[in-house]
Amino acid sequence: MLKKLFFVTALILCCFAISIAQTSVAGHPVLENLSSEPGIVEVELTASQERLSLVPGVETDVYAYNGRVPGPLLEVSEGDSVIVHFKNNLPEKTTVHWHGLHLPFVMDGSPFHPVGPGETFTYAFRIHEGTAGTYWYHPHPHHRTAWQVGMGLYGGIIIRDHNDPLPDTLTERLLILSDNRFDDDGQIEFAETGSRQKRVDDMNGREGDVLFVNDEIMPELTIRSGEVQRWRIVNASGARIYRLALEGHTFTHVGSDGGLFEHPVEVDEIILSNGERAELLVYGTGEPGSSITLRDLPYDRYMPMFRPSNWEKTNDLLTLLYTDEKPVQEPFEVPETLRKIPELTLDDATETRIMRMTNGKINSRTMDMNRVDETAELGATEIWDIRNLVGMDHPFHLHGFQFQVIDRNGEPVSQRKWKDTVNVPGFESARFIVRYDNYPGLWMFHCHILDHEDQGMMGVLEVK
Amino acid sequence: MRIFKILVFSSIIAGLITVKAHAQMHSTDASHSDHIITILAEDYAFQAPDVIPQGWTTIEFSNEGNEDHFLLIAKPPEGKTFDDYASGVLIPFNDVWYALRDDGISQEDAMGKLGADLPEWFWAVEFIGGTGIIPAGATTQITLNLEPGSYVIECYMKNEDGELHNVEGMMRELTVTESPSEASPPNADIAITLSNFEMMIDGDLKPGKHSFSVHVAEHPEQGFGHNVHVARVAPDTDVREVQRYMNFMEVDGLQTPAPVQFIGGMHIMPQGNTGYFTAELEPGRYLFLSEYTGHLGVMQDVTIE
Numbered sequence A: 001m002l003k004k005l006f007f008v009t010a011l012i013l014c015c016f017a018i019s020i021a022q023t024s025v026a027g028h029p030v031l032e033n034l035s036s037e038p039g040i041v042e043v044e045l046t047a048s049q050e051r052l053s054l055v056p057g058v059e060t061d062v063y064a065y066n067g068r069v070p071g072p073l074l075e076v077s078e079g080d081s082v083i084v085h086f087k088n089n090l091p092e093k094t095t096v097h098w099h100g101l102h103l104p105f106v107m108d109g110s111p112f113h114p115v116g117p118g119e120t121f122t123y124a125f126r127i128h129e130g131t132a133g134t135y136w137y138h139p140h141p142h143h144r145t146a147w148q149v150g151m152g153l154y155g156g157i158i159i160r161d162h163n164d165p166l167p168d169t170l171t172e173r174l175l176i177l178s179d180n181r182f183d184d185d186g187q188i189e190f191a192e193t194g195s196r197q198k199r200v201d202d203m204n205g206r207e208g209d210v211l212f213v214n215d216e217i218m219p220e221l222t223i224r225s226g227e228v229q230r231w232r233i234v235n236a237s238g239a240r241i242y243r244l245a246l247e248g249h250t251f252t253h254v255g256s257d258g259g260l261f262e263h264p265v266e267v268d269e270i271i272l273s274n275g276e277r278a279e280l281l282v283y284g285t286g287e288p289g290s291s292i293t294l295r296d297l298p299y300d301r302y303m304p305m306f307r308p309s310n311w312e313k314t315n316d317l318l319t320l321l322y323t324d325e326k327p328v329q330e331p332f333e334v335p336e337t338l339r340k341i342p343e344l345t346l347d348d349a350t351e352t353r354i355m356r357m358t359n360g361k362i363n364s365r366t367m368d369m370n371r372v373d374e375t376a377e378l379g380a381t382e383i384w385d386i387r388n389l390v391g392m393d394h395p396f397h398l399h400g401f402q403f404q405v406i407d408r409n410g411e412p413v414s415q416r417k418w419k420d421t422v423n424v425p426g427f428e429s430a431r432f433i434v435r436y437d438n439y440p441g442l443w444m445f446h447c448h449i450l451d452h453e454d455q456g457m458m459g460v461l462e463v464k
Numbered sequence B: 001m002r003i004f005k006i007l008v009f010s011s012i013i014a015g016l017i018t019v020k021a022h023a024q025m026h027s028t029d030a031s032h033s034d035h036i037i038t039i040l041a042e043d044y045a046f047q048a049p050d051v052i053p054q055g056w057t058t059i060e061f062s063n064e065g066n067e068d069h070f071l072l073i074a075k076p077p078e079g080k081t082f083d084d085y086a087s088g089v090l091i092p093f094n095d096v097w098y099a100l101r102d103d104g105i106s107q108e109d110a111m112g113k114l115g116a117d118l119p120e121w122f123w124a125v126e127f128i129g130g131t132g133i134i135p136a137g138a139t140t141q142i143t144l145n146l147e148p149g150s151y152v153i154e155c156y157m158k159n160e161d162g163e164l165h166n167v168e169g170m171m172r173e174l175t176v177t178e179s180p181s182e183a184s185p186p187n188a189d190i191a192i193t194l195s196n197f198e199m200m201i202d203g204d205l206k207p208g209k210h211s212f213s214v215h216v217a218e219h220p221e222q223g224f225g226h227n228v229h230v231a232r233v234a235p236d237t238d239v240r241e242v243q244r245y246m247n248f249m250e251v252d253g254l255q256t257p258a259p260v261q262f263i264g265g266m267h268i269m270p271q272g273n274t275g276y277f278t279a280e281l282e283p284g285r286y287l288f289l290s291e292y293t294g295h296l297g298v299m300q301d302v303t304i305e
Helices: A002-022 A145-150 A196-204 A450-455 B002-014 B082-103 B107-117 B120-124 B239-245
Strands: A040-052 A060-065 A071-077 A081-089 A097-099 A120-126 A133-138 A155-160 A171-180 A210-213 A220-223 A228-235 A242-246 A251-256 A259-267 A269-272 A277-283 A291-296 A315-322 A349-358 A374-376 A381-388 A394-398 A403-408 A421-424 A429-435 A441-447 A458-463 B036-042 B045-047 B051-053 B055-063 B072-075 B126-130 B139-146 B149-154 B171-177 B190-195 B198-202 B208-216 B228-233 B261-266 B274-281 B284-289 B299-304
Touching: A040 A071, A060 A071, A071 A081, A133 A145, A133 A228, A133 A251, A133 A259, A133 A277, A145 A450, A155 A171, A155 A228, A196 A450, A210 A315, A242 A315, A251 A269, A259 A277, A269 A277, A349 A394, A349 B045, A381 A394, A381 A421, A421 A429, A441 A450, B045 B171, B051 B055, B082 B107, B082 B120, B082 B149, B082 B171, B126 B139, B139 B261, B198 B299, B208 B261, B239 B284, B239 B299, B261 B274
Parallel strands: A040 A081, A071 A155, A171 A228, A220 A315, A349 A381, A374 A458, B036 B055, B051 B171, B190 B208
Antiparallel strands: A040 A060, A081 A120, A097 A133, A133 A155, A171 A210, A228 A277, A242 A269, A242 A291, A251 A259, A251 A277, A291 A315, A381 A429, A394 A421, A394 A441, A403 A429, A441 A458, B036 B045, B055 B139, B072 B126, B072 B149, B139 B274, B149 B171, B190 B198, B208 B274, B228 B261, B228 B284, B284 B299
């Protein structure tokens, strides 16, 4: 009898442990799937005002998804049908934009479909094959995106491939990078209208001096010597562009916005602009017991007259601690080919759209919700020529459709990859090719410096 | 002396922000006999080539924005870069502009503040010419003899929010290489000579398209530079109001919308230089007005019959 009781207790504890493990993926709590049907992911997501401790020892008024900053992870697989029961408990309208996902227009969470205070909306969409990767969700109400993201509304998405070429034995981490600014009372600070700081924020985008990795400042992560980890990184900052480097280590860059590359690339550092994602393999080449730092190196994205005085400062993001365990003896080797990405060919392109980006405007216009700026046919393949006419970076984001960058400043890019955001440094240009598959509608394109987006550096592409 | 120069150059620099231009661009390793480039202005950037050959250069300048714009070409002294110019010169001008606009300081105090805040090397910046103001949708041509070097192009008009176009982004680097050009200056049918307290216009000012030469015979002793903006005005327009509008330090000076219709001209050049611009005249009254010295007599009020 005692034996039987012990067995049952052990079983329950085991199940509980499994349950706990299942609620955390890549270091993040996961939105609970309410559906027991295979292929259906049904979750509840609520945006609300909360009071959380973002900075140790201080409680801060925030906006949060399901009471957390960042919001919980949405974990799905290719082929899944996703149902998100969204409730807006904020005192203002909002949306949930599923950044990078290919889905119907009404589900995109763009400014065209605001959800009012106290209202609900059910987002329902299917996860397409070939889209496995790292994405994120955030609000997108017209003129209020920078505010709402700055207040804490953002969360990660992982789409899994049932035939992922990378083994699931690799330790996986999702690092959502953000920054924020706080006043003396520990409250999130936004510049006052008419102030000098507001002018700087309008031009540069609002940067914060406190840098977060997920919900922590300078977290400590662990790695075993000889181990290989898979890091998924999201730039959820409203304006800060990260130049990431791990001291004494290289990265193997295996993926970006729309999932894995065709071939891995060895890099010393990566630049991640607003809204972009990266997938990296981190090799534990250090000695047991040692530690290294993930750093944000100086990156000059600014107009010379608005460049912050401390822009050359290196920021530490996290510490990677080597465990005392003896090194892993069988190192993982990344496949030379990760997957085949279908090529969008120039010969199929029927139009070239030129986007001239100036500060706050695209093609000399600011966003008008009642105006369609570009019109294209469903199924058409087109080239977009993004020209940055001013002296600061502008990351360009297209909703609804992943694209392939074909060249920068006339120079072909090294390999094919799926992107939804392309950073265009000052006075430079980039061209990408895109095909408008499946979904007609009014699709936003904009600078993903959120302050610029809110100022109207955004337009509408109608696909019909 | 310095104060006067500050006033002159304040407008110039205030225009430091550039627009990005995209233009036809000659290769830099060959000579050219038809050296023409295109620079497009929009709100608030230039599309322009990055590198052009030296020599006589015709710039076709089109305003594709919704506001008035001009083009000013500045040459920072040796060793100073576009970045130095943008950060070292534009910031003091913008700060002074904000002090004028928001704090209501006097123009005299503004000039004093500029003198204190500008870097010493600013006084060695050369202004090589550029277009006069043109409205949205208009195009003008200027021809200048450009020497090899690194230049800054900019527009320092103000938008409806009172922000300087150059601060908003209308500022860009232009590199002139030692690659030769065999292009020649155009033949002008109207000659304008700028000297202290006087603007001379020689030629038959009649309706139609004209090629104007502009020669800077002398700079004012106290350091003012001369330029020419051509504006079509109503018969009852008060010239003093236009002069006041041309003063960058006035709160609504050089701000959109302009009170008159500008049709181009030639921006500040070094003493002794000659540049060219084209303009089409219709019957009516025109002001040929120097931005900084018009109120000192460097202007002409003409009626085209």
